[in-house]
Amino acid sequence: MRLLRAAAIVLTLMTSFAVPSAAQASTRSFVTRDGAQLRLNGKPFRFAGTNIYWLGLDENVGGIDYPTYFRIRDAIDTAKGMGMTVIRSHMLVSSGDPKTLLPSKEAGYNDAAFATIDYAIAYAGKAGLRLILPLTDNWAYYHGGHADFTKPYGLPESAFYTDPRVIADYQAYVWHVMQHVNPYTGKRYIDDPTIMAWELGNELEGMTPEWITTNAATFSGWAPRQLIAAGRRFDIDPDTLAAPDVDIVDVHYYPPTAARVRADAGTIAAAGKVYIAGEYASNAAGSALLDPLVADPNVTGMLSWSLFGHGDRNGFVQHDDGFSFHYPGDDARMIAANQAQIAYAKALGASVPARPAGTPLITAIDKRGGLNVLRWRGAAGADGYRVERAPTPLGPWKPAHSGLLSDNDTPWTDLTRPGNAWYRVVTAGIKSEPLFAGASETVLVDPLESFGLTSGHAGADIRPDGGHGGDKAWMSWAVAGLRRVRFDVSGGRHHDLAVQVSSDGTAWRTVASRVEHGAITASTPGAGHVRLVWNSRAVVTRATFWAADPHPVTGRPAAFDVVAPAAGATGVIGPQSFSWGASAGAGFYTLTVSRQPDLGSPVLSVTGIEGTSYVPARGLDPATTWYWGVRATNAAGSASTPVASFTTRALPSAPTVIDDFESYADSAALAAAYPRNPGGDVVTPTLTGGHAMQLDVTAGGAGYAGVTRTFSPIDLWGQQGIQLDLDRSATPASITIQFVANGVYWEYTLPAGTPSGRVRVPFTSFAQPPWAPTGALDLTRFTQLSIYLGGSDSGRLIVDNVAAYPV
Incomplete structure (x- = not known):
């Protein structure tokens, strides 16, 4: 967005920005x-x-x-x-x-x-x-x-x-x-x-x-x-x-x-x-x-x-x-x-505002399978939003869903009411302006805060504090299937503003427009391009475009099938995700998983899925045969996949060795496999009697010392935790066990002063360190193990028989 101070001004600020006067500003104190x-x-x-x-x-x-x-x-x-x-x-x-x-x-x-x-x-x-x-x-x-x-x-x-x-x-x-x-x-x-x-x-x-x-x-x-x-x-x-x-x-x-x-x-x-x-x-x-x-x-x-x-x-x-x-x-x-x-x-004495700042704005109503899909821009500090629906702009307004939606829930699909509707978005009693979408049309709202949605402009500027009109200023938009437009206008002479349309964006003709409630509206049937031309002091604050649904529904969704887990699959882990083929014309999908072939008494039922996959929050019970299917729905009806079955993998019954230190020929080989963290204090790994790893720490300024081994991915799915034999008799340090699984770090710290012997740490006790990105625990790709000693004292730790243990 290039900010130019030119002839015509398009107002961008939807809430006024009252700049303090010089007198007010001069009373503000400097921090000293x-x-x-x-x-x-x-x-x-x-x-x-x-x-x-x-x-x-x-x-x-x-x-x-x-x-x-x-x-x-x-x-x-x-x-x-x-x-x-x-x-x-x-x-x-x-x-x-x-x-x-x-x-x-x-x-x-x-x-x-x-x-x-x-x-x-x-x-x-x-x-x-x-x-x-x-x-x-x-x-x-x-x-x-x-x-x-x-x-x-x-x-x-x-x-x-x-x-x-x-x-x-x-x-x-x-x-x-x-x-x-x-x-x-x-x-x-x-x-x-x-x-x-x-x-x-x-x-x-x-x-x-x-x-x-x-x-x-x-x-x-x-x-x-x-x-x-x-x-x-x-x-x-x-x-x-x-x-x-x-x-x-x-x-x-x-x-x-x-x-x-x-x-x-x-x-x-x-x-x-x-x-x-x-x-x-x-x-x-x-x-x-x-x-x-x-x-x-x-x-x-x-x-x-x-x-x-x-x-x-x-x-x-x-x-x-x-x-x-x-x-x-x-x-x-x-x-x-x-x-x-x-x-x-x-x-520290700061106050926190009780209400969000700003007002939600519906920026688009698209169509998917004939259903309305809303996008809205949120308000700063909003805890959640309620989408409300009404048959008229005056109401009666009723919630279009249960509970509250978050900013991450937009775009949001109205699953229950295809057809004509008015919508608004509400947070903490703050209401967006209502917006209408017809049963066969989409809506695009441009708040005119950049030229990002326009196809061209001349003599127009984006400013936050209002402005004036000028000579032959214009802005244009390319909107396929455009039916009608509305330009919200503040001040000036509305009759100095002209709405023009074009089929190719080159040859323009002026269409009839009318002034309604501080806005200029015009019908533009069949036009793919529209522009506003003005020569007045009027300020345009918003542009709204209604266009034909580019993919109108002509019948219920087409037949489709499940993909993964494949029908009849065995040894399935989790599953980590479900996926299926796309159904032409689908508005959304509903996934159902059950122990019964008729999908009765489902253990998982999720609706409103927009894509062709779903990642469950947790895996299904192991060693069990499961049945599943997907239903596609649009404004005209629905279609379902055949019911498919799969069997989940049984839990392991024996430990999986991570490192027993038997494969190292000498201390040099061990040190090559376990390089030290260069940011920590000096630690020297050596192969000690009985093929265990001895870590000798020389205390320094870092306050910690550690070594790390990287593996080809090890599958630890179904194991319950990590066990290892520790001889802590020669160190007062706390011991941190850290691992990486599918790129995500996890760690657990054994407090200083706990006794030597075999230690078991359940995977549920491991936490993601605060400095690392978040992610789910995926034990199918265990790729790194680190052992850290904390504190400011020199000492010695002996580690042996590191393994993942079952129930």
């Missing part, structure tokens, strides 16, 4: 530093926060582009809804790409990129949140980094900290950013108290004492009422502690522990600096991490990585780095982590 603490209005300022790195430029939109104003608002509102009071954002880490602030040294500055940054800063200020803004990055991600300053001179990245030309370019860039005047606030960035701190860069690994001191002093001189932050990746940079003008020292944690955070905070506070955890793995948030930090005044701020809000059309924006999160949460683990962050924020 008092030794190792921050203060706001004379009181200590501690905070829960999060990272929303993409606010100025995004990589999650099918390419690199500017986020819509809706997404900026929604993410900031979500952070506020969780009690966050500070956001850290890389939105000013913006170089090296044509859409960044500094595409290249040769191209110069691209001030058009400030549009989303300006808006995000102003909206964050309106919401009462503070910002920490890194100024460059150690890493060459899509938004650029310090290498963009060294490349023009053919220098290595390390020259960023030493070459005078590079340093001058970096400082000139920072000056350009800091001096920029935000049109929403009328303030230079350096005069805006919303910006709490400027960070010298994200995770800068090569900073020298001279570089830190010089730049911190320079930037502090330019922005004397704002703070300067600095830090590297996983530990404390000692040079930041000594730099006089560095106010905040930033440390990152993947994973975090309360002990490590408190120790680092103590070190930084002792040096007279403010401590923050600028990034920590969000999935590690919990009472064990955060509760001990509440009472520690040295811990000023904890900022999780990283928050994503709603998508422009439906659901949430996805970014799978293992640590991104949505609110309220996609699963039980994320929900618990989010609640822990909220509890931490509340414990």
